[in-house]
Amino acid sequence: MQISIVIPLLNEEESLTELHHWIAKVMQSNDFLxxxxxxxxxxxDNSWNTIASLQKKHPEVKGIKFxxxxxxSQALHAGFEHATGEVVLTMDADLQDNPEEIPELYNLVTQEDFDxxxxWKKKRFDSKIAKNLPSKLFNFAARKTSGVQLNDFNCGLKAxxxxxxxxxxxxxxxxxxIPVLAKNAGFTKIGEKVVQHQARKYGETKFGAERFIRGFLDLITIWFLSRFGKRPMHLFGAWGAFMLIVGFLFALYLGVNKLFINTDGRLITDCPQFYIALTAMILGSQLFLAGFLGELILRSKKNSKDYNVEKRI
Structure with missing residues (x-):
């Protein structure tokens, strides 16, 4: 098997048949298996019935229904598990990704040895305010935090x-x-290709403005995981030690002040430094515990699926 094409979808019944015929035309003209x-x-909608109908007529078609x-993410993960091709391509089902790009993407992986x-949808047909500007900001932040120099992280067309x-x-x-995950796993030869972006032909986008909020939160998560995912104690332990030192210094100051300077009988609890010392020591202890728990979880983590398949053909 030379190529596996993984296509996640949600309510795209109008485009599936046309997309498959377009893909089949490109693949057959290049004699790809x-x-x-x-x-x-x-x-x-009737997306699954359309997939089942295509599968009956075309043995190269496979389907998974959640x-x-x-x-x-879960849809891609399921597709990756079942893909058997030498090169795996992903694309969206809304006809906005052009299957004509597949042969060149395949050659870049097989001949240029890209991982x-x-x-890169350099010219887009989306709303500039609703998608283009937020996407540019998102991609800029992703480049700066991850070190992966891509212009379009969220393009569905990848090889x-x-x-x-x-x-x-x-x-x-x-x-x-996914490019950041690949880099963190040791696959460093990551390339980019300008691809043609098609205007949406059927239906409406399934992603709202909230995807950008989730995207930036995920960016923080991936940054943390890439820096400290395998050594959480390095982060939590460092901050825990810092807070404990701060708490100890304030406690030492209070003790010296009480014993040798202000011996007028004033209670230590009347000093604001007492509460700073107490809070710092509590936070330091909690951060140390968080680091230890992170290390324990990391060492006992097991792979697990977080989706359930209803049907598979």
């Missing part, structure tokens, strides 16, 4: 070596940061 894996992320909507090639998608684990809302 391929499979198309549709992941129905809890659609409420019991409910789990999100794009991952991400599409991977099979080893990459079998190594990383895409959970939560981390599909936006």
């Amino acid at each position: 391929y499979e198309v894996i549709f992941i129905d992320d809890g659609s409420t 019991l409910k909507n789990y999100g794009k 991952l090639v991400s599409g 991977y070596k099979r080893q990459v998608i079998k190594t990383i684990e895409v959970t939560g809302e981390m599909h936006r940061y």
Whole structure:
């Protein structure tokens, strides 16, 4: 199997048949041995029936149906688990990604030896205020915090070596940061290709403005995990030690002041420094405990799925 195409979708029944025919035309003209894996992320329309109909007519089509909507990350994770191609490509099901880009993406991975090639929708047909400007801000922040120099982290059209998608684990809302996950896993040859962006032909976008809020929160998470994910004690222990030192110094000051300077009988609890020392020591102890718990969880963590498959064809 040369190519596996993983396509997550939610309520895209109008576009699925046209998308498959477009993909099949490109793949057959290039004599690729391929499979198309549709992941129905809890659609409420006839998307699954369309996938089942395509599968009956075309053996290269495979389908996975979730019991409910789990999100794009879980859909991609399920598709990656079942992909068998030498190169794995992902694309959206709304016809905004152009299958004509597939041969060049495949060649970049196989001939140029890239671990991952991400599409860059340099010219977009989305609303400039609703999507373009927030996307530029988001991509700028992602570049600065991750060190991965991509212009479009969230482009759905990407190509991977099979080893990459079998190594990383895409959970939560981390599909936006797959290049960062790949870099953290040791796959450093990451490229980018300008791809054609199509105007949406059917339906409406499934992502609202809240995706940018979640995106920035996920960016903080991925930054923390990349810096301290394998050594949480280095962060929590350092801050815990700092807070304990601050608390100890204030307590030492209070003790010296009480014994040798102000011996007029004034209670230590009447001094504001007492509460600073107490708070700092409590926080320091809690941070140390958080670091220890993080290390214990890290060493006992086991891989687990966070989605349920209803059907598979």
